[in-house]
Amino acid sequence: MQEGMKNGCAGAPAVLLERISTLLAEGTVARVLGWKAGDMAYNPEPAYFETQEALKDFVYDGFCGANLSKYMIEASKLEGKTLVCLKPCDTYSFNQLLKEHRVDREKAYIIGVGCGGKLDVEQIRRKGIKGIQSIDGAQLVWEESDPGTELKGIGDDVLTIRTIYGEKTLPYGEALLERCHVCKGKEHRVYDELIGQSRDTKDADRFAQVERIEAMSPEEKFAFFQQELSKCIRCNACRNVCPACSCRKCVFDSNKFDSSQKANADSFEEKMFHIIRAFHVAGRCTDCGECSRVCPQGIPLHLFNRKFIKDINELYGTYQAGENAEDKMPLTSFDFGDAEPGIVGERG
Numbered sequence: 554m555q556e557g558m559k560n561g562c563a564g565a566p567a568v569l570l571e572r573i574s575t576l577l578a579e580g581t582v583a584r585v586l587g588w589k590a591g592d593m594a595y596n597p598e599p600a601y602f603e604t605q606e607a608l609k610d611f612v613y614d615g616f617c618g619a620n621l622s623k624y625m626i627e628a629s630k631l632e633g634k635t636l637v638c639l640k641p642c643d644t645y646s647f648n649q650l651l652k653e654h655r656v657d658r659e660k661a662y663i664i665g666v667g668c669g670g671k672l673d674v675e676q677i678r679r680k681g682i683k684g685i686q687s688i689d690g691a692q693l694v695w696e697e698s699d700p701g702t703e704l705k706g707i708g709d710d711v712l713t714i715r716t717i718y719g720e721k722t723l724p725y726g727e728a729l730l731e732r733c734h735v736c737k738g739k740e741h742r743v744y745d746e747l748i749g750q751s752r753d754t755k756d757a758d759r760f761a762q763v764e765r766i767e768a769m770s771p772e773e774k775f776a777f778f779q780q781e782l783s784k785c786i787r788c789n790a791c792r793n794v795c796p797a798c799s800c801r802k803c804v805f806d807s808n809k810f811d812s813s814q815k816a817n818a819d820s821f822e823e824k825m826f827h828i829i830r831a832f833h834v835a836g837r838c839t840d841c842g843e844c845s846r847v848c849p850q851g852i853p854l855h856l857f858n859r860k861f862i863k864d865i866n867e868l869y870g871t872y873q874a875g876e877n878a879e880d881k882m883p884l885t886s887f888d889f890g891d892a893e894p895g896i897v898g899e900r901g
């Protein structure tokens with residue numbers, strides 16, 4: 554049997570599904586933006602649901618890592634409200650889009666859904682587990698009587714993975730996305746109601762990887778990024794998924810500068826795409842990690858953005874993009890106490 558042919562997903566917590574169904578039935582919202590099962594059991598994908606009947610395909614489990622905030626740009630143009638399910642980290646992105654006037658808060662009904670960390674099938678494969686048929690333990694079970702209760706029943710924190718080679722087990726925490734290990738916190742920053750309590754997953758320093766690269770020699774840094782970026786196939790998945798990349802017309806789609814090619818013409822093109830994109834989102838990136846999550850080549854693209862976040866914190870004071878929709882952004886505001894990066898000395 555091919556990998557993923559058996560569906561190991563277990564739908565969505567009943568309390569969440571019932572609330573969504575009620576809001577849709579009573580006309581409070583015109584549609585629901587959530588997740589549906591993908592071609593693989595561990596690959597749910599963003600989807601709209603416009604009828605109660607369609608909600609039979611709605612899922613929310615440990616593999617629902619996709620950040621839905623960017624989809625609200627187009628949803629804001631539709632008639633009526635769109636109910637959107639946002640995890641705590643997603644709400645930072647939504648706030649940032651609010652700040653940039655890219656989404657309409659009045660067109661959104663936000664259900665802040667509980668999160669105990671999201672799973673990455675590639676992490677499972679890195680543990681040497683191949684030929685996956687189904688995965689149990691990714692389902693979420695919340696108490697019906699109290700939507701805000703503690704997150705429970707995540708396979709007792711163990712994933713049971715059935716493969717063509719037999720059954721394997723793996724601790725839930727060992728299969729988490731990288732971003733979950735450096736989680737910004739489990740507090741939703743914007744919402745209309747909350748369903749399901751979150752659980753802390755932070756067990757690593759957010760900037761440890763950046764500091765490791767900063768400690769390299771210039772030659773070592775160049776070699777590291779040359780090796781990683783040489784894998785790029787210019788599929789644009791990172792750009793397309795990024796909430797901070799919300800331009801209606803991207804410079805890399807322009808035919809005037811020979812920049813719309815899908816494949817890298819040379820090593821210069823291969824590097825400049827990611828470097829220019831990182832500069833574009835500097836000060837606006839919420840560190841949601843979607844760029845690295847969707848990269849088919851496994852390039853740690855979040856490291857560019859996280860380096861800029863670290864430098865901005867050191868130069869202008871600690872700042873978290875999307876923490877709220879009111880604070881001025883450090884690179885688009887000015888006061889006389891601001892640092893001048895060009896004259897503060899060599900940086901890592």
